[in-house]
Amino acid sequence: MDxxxxxxxxGLRGDVPTREEALAVLATTDDELLDxxxxxxxxxxxxxxxxxxxxxxxxxxxxxxxxxxTYCSQxxxxxxEILKYTWLKPDQAAEAARAGVAGGAKRVCLxxxxxxxxxxxxxxxxxxxxxxxxxxxxxxxxxxLGLLSGNQAERLKAAGADAYNHNLNTSENTYxxxxxxxxxxxxVDTVQKAHGAGLSACSGLIAGMGESDEDLVDVVFAxxxxxxxxxxxxxxxxxxxxPLAKEWNLTPQRCLRILAMVRFVNPDTEVxxxxxxxxxxxxxxxxxxxxxxxxxxxxxxxxxxxxxxxxLDMIKDAGFEVEGAGEATLPRHRADVAAASSCGTAAxxxxxxxxxxxxxxxxxxxxxxxxxxxxxxxxxxxxxASDGELRSDLVKVxxxxxxxxxxxxx
Ligand code: SF4
Numbered sequence: 001m002d003x004x005x006x007x008x009x010x011g012l013r014g015d016v017p018t019r020e021e022a023l024a025v026l027a028t029t030d031d032e033l034l035d036x037x038x039x040x041x042x043x044x045x046x047x048x049x050x051x052x053x054x055x056x057x058x059x060x061x062x063x064x065x066x067x068x069x070t071y072c073s074q075x076x077x078x079x080x081e082i083l084k085y086t087w088l089k090p091d092q093a094a095e096a097a098r099a100g101v102a103g104g105a106k107r108v109c110l111x112x113x114x115x116x117x118x119x120x121x122x123x124x125x126x127x128x129x130x131x132x133x134x135x136x137x138x139x140x141x142x143x144x145l146g147l148l149s150g151n152q153a154e155r156l157k158a159a160g161a162d163a164y165n166h167n168l169n170t171s172e173n174t175y176x177x178x179x180x181x182x183x184x185x186x187x188v189d190t191v192q193k194a195h196g197a198g199l200s201a202c203s204g205l206i207a208g209m210g211e212s213d214e215d216l217v218d219v220v221f222a223x224x225x226x227x228x229x230x231x232x233x234x235x236x237x238x239x240x241x242x243p244l245a246k247e248w249n250l251t252p253q254r255c256l257r258i259l260a261m262v263r264f265v266n267p268d269t270e271v272x273x274x275x276x277x278x279x280x281x282x283x284x285x286x287x288x289x290x291x292x293x294x295x296x297x298x299x300x301x302x303x304x305x306x307x308x309x310x311x312l313d314m315i316k317d318a319g320f321e322v323e324g325a326g327e328a329t330l331p332r333h334r335a336d337v338a339a340a341s342s343c344g345t346a347a348x349x350x351x352x353x354x355x356x357x358x359x360x361x362x363x364x365x366x367x368x369x370x371x372x373x374x375x376x377x378x379x380x381x382x383x384x385a386s387d388g389e390l391r392s393d394l395v396k397v398x399x400x401x402x403x404x405x406x407x408x409x410x
Contacts, residue, residue, distance in 0.1 A: 003028075004039040011043030011267040014333075016224060019217055025261040026213045030253050040260035041290035047268045047331050048293035051323040052315050053107065055142075055272065055294060056100025056410060059301045059402050060128070061087050061112035067146075069179045070243040071169075071206055071236055073302045073397075074113040076181075079241030082302040085403040087112070087124055094131035096402040097139070103308040103410035104322050105297045106329075107140040108132060109165065115182065116147035116190075119155075126159040133160050138325045142202055147182060148190045153197035164194035165202040167232065170211055171218035178209060191226055204232035204274065207258050208250040216258060220265045229330060230294065231266055233259060235276030237303055237395055248391065250276075252284035259291040268331050275300045279394045286318040294329075298410040304396040308410035 003024050007017055028036050063084035065074045073080035088096070097108040110128060112121070122145075129141055142163035143156050156164065168187055169175070175184035195201045203226060205219045223231050235255055238245050262271050272294035273281070281288050289295075298308040305311075315322060328335055401408030 004035055007264045008039045008042050011040070011264055012046050014047075014268050016221075016267075017264050019221065022217045022220065022261050022265055023213055025264060026216065026257050028257060033253055033256060036260045037256060037287055037290050040263040043263055043267045044271075044291055044293060048270075048329075050320045051293060051327065051329075052289060052320045053270065053272075053294040053323040053329050054100075054103070054105040054297040054311070055107045055109055056097065056103070056105035056297050057109050057111060057299070057301055058088075058093050058096045058100070059083075059111050059113075060093055060125070061085065061114065062302060062403055063113060065113040065115070067115050067179065067181045069169075071178060071209055073237075073239040073242055075242065078239070080239040080302070080397070081241065082239075082397050083399065083403050087121075088128075088402060090124070090127040090131040093128045093402070094135060096408065097132045098135060099401070099408045099410045100297055100308075101136060101139055103297050104312060105410070106323055106325055107142055107163075109142045109144060109296075111144040111165075111301055112146070114146050116149060117145040117152060119150075119152070121145065122152050122155050122159075125156065125161075129160045142200075144202075146190075147186055148193045153193045153199060156194075157197045157199050161199060163200035163202050163230070164191075165230075165232070166190045166194065167204045167206070167234070168219050168222055168226075169204075169206045170209060171215040172222070173218065174211055174215050188226065191228070195227065200229045201227060202230040202232065203228040204230075204234065204272070205262075206234040206236055206275075207255070208236035208238075208247060208276070208280065209244060210247060210249055217261070217265075220262050224265055224269070228266075228269065229334065230270040230272060231262060232272040232274035233262055233292070234274040235280040237276045237279055237300075238391070239303070239395060239397075240392060250280045252281050255280050256284060256287055256291065259288055263291045268334050270294050270329055272296070275303070278306050279303075279391075286314055289315065289318050289320050293323075298408060299398045299401055302398055304398050304400075304409070308408075 010017055063074045063082055066076055068076045073082050132139055140162045142165050143161045144165035166187055170178055172184045191201055191203050203223055235250055238247050271292045273288050273292045297311050299305045400406035
């Protein structure tokens with residue numbers, strides 16, 4: 001297939017496809033799916049070998065957010081029966097982080113709900129970073145607290161944070177459909193602040209909110225242009241009690257096409273399968289490892305993931321290996337860029353969105369167009385059979401780990 005040969009050649013050189021080529025990946029049929037995975041898998045192996053980076057989420061503050069992100073179980077007015085608690089103490093957060101690191105995680109992601117941190121919140125997170133790094137200086141720490149202001153990014157960098165997450169989530173054109181209490185430009189600004197302070201930028205998207213293929217391609221190219229070092233790809237978790245509870249727009253095949261497109265556009269960037277992995281990829285998760293080089297271990301912020309041991313078994317069974325603490329994640333030339341940016345010399349911004357990655361999302365028009373009789377597999381069958389129904393069998397609220405007396409499942 002000419003398209004895949006072209007994309008593979010570009011990816012192996014570290015070149016970016018055209019927008020039309022990226023759209024064509026999303027339009028491939030189920031008959032072509034394994035060829036798409038194989039082609040993007042070559043690009044993944046060129047830059048990341050068979051390594052899988054494990055990341056571990058610690059939800060420092062859960063629920064009760066004043067923002068209105070429609071995909072989020074922690075949003076203003078959410079009826080989702082999630083855990084709600086205020087800031088974990090540094091020793092509690094460090095204990096939660098230890099469980100993830102013991103399970104094989106290289107990076108700990110410290111996340112708090114809310115529009116953005118106060119300066120007092122930065123003090124709390126500084127103490128938490130100290131507690132984690134005192135126990136294990138090699139742990140990478142990514143912080144995710146929402147919109148940053150003033151010198152907060154510089155303070156986090158000085159405290160020892162390695163990265164800051166703030167996802168763009170969707171295209172600039174549709175951002176107003178998923179949140180009204182802040183803007184796409186606000187999110188870009190925070191990513192730029194983080195990057196400017198020398199923090200590695202982690203910024204990604206949420207698929208399955210009803211967005212079009214064009215929206216997906218727009219946000220993925222925007223993330224590339226922003227210089228995100230890590231791109232988490234979330235698949236909407238339609239929480240009961242949120243506006244998007246009935247948005248089941250994804251199939252495992254659609255998720256794999258999206259991951260392949262993200263890989264082709266970001267050949268040498270960390271691509272992470274984030275929230276919704278188990279819900280939407282289901283038994284196809286191992287194929288996702290051929291495209292992404294990073295996943296979360298165990299549970300998410302407000303929902304359960306599969307057991308950490310199941311994640312490790314999956315990686316081993318699929319022929320991949322867990323990336324060690326001493327191994328660089330990014331290829332050398334990308335690490336050089338990150339180092340340059342930490343000196344304040346990076347050319348451009350980065351990406352990342354509000355403090356709350358692995359949640360869910362919203363939409364306007366359905367993602368897949370109506371199918372004609374002669375439409376082959378992909379667009380016609382890309383809507384989950386359960387479209388329009390609540391799926392409490394697939395979406396399980398997290399009731400263990402951080403903020404509870406129960407052990408996590410890492
Ligand atoms: S995504 Fe973040 S800012 Fe938006 S409602 Fe959820 S916790 Fe609040």
